Amino acid sequence: MPALIRRHRIDARLLTSGQPWPEQFAGLQQAGIEAVINLAAPTSPNYLPDEAARWQALGVQYAALPIPWEAPTREHVEQFCALMDRYAGQHLLVHCALNLRASVFVYLYRVLRRGEARDAALADLHAVxxxxxxxxxxxDATLG
Structure with a gap:
């Protein structure tokens, strides 16, 4: 089975990656993933239109927040933070097509909502x- 695209573990309950392949879903659920936030846009090359149904069949909560690659906004960040708050305390996978959108949004969430030091969170972003x-x-616009 192929590895997750740009898999990056933030902490014991938070994992980021690119789009999981269908054959990876059950393994992720068995490894403890309880909720998934997908930031990929339907125009992403590896987008799975039936992803929600696949996760729900495994009993995994799922939310999609499609972020346009060329036009992410602060409103998107606020919507993402609300989703992260909804799944707080759960084992969570945040993904997009290649873990680019996901890594930025998780970085912003960690700084804005968790109050983590920018340098520590930035190290994880730059690892991706x-x-x-x-x-x-x-x-820059979000953090001022």
Whole structure:
């Protein structure tokens, strides 16, 4: 079975990655994933239109918040933070197509809601990627 795309463990209850392959869903559920937040847009090349049904069949809670690659906004960040708060305390997978959107949004959540030090959270973000100009602008606008 292939590895998760750009898999990155944040802590014992939070995992980020790119789009899981259908054959990985059951293994993730068996490994303890209780909820999934998908930030991929339907136009992403590896998008699974039936993903919600696949997770729900395994008893895993699922939420989709499609984030446009070229136009992420503070409103998207606020919506994401509300979803993260909803699943607080659960073993959670946050993913998108390649763990780029997911890593930025999780970084922002950690700083804004968890009150974590920017440097510590930034190390996890940079372990996945260095945000391009569009995504760095979102970070700068959100964190001031």
């Amino acid at each position: 990627w260095q945000p391009d100009a569009v995504w760095q602008a979102l970070i």
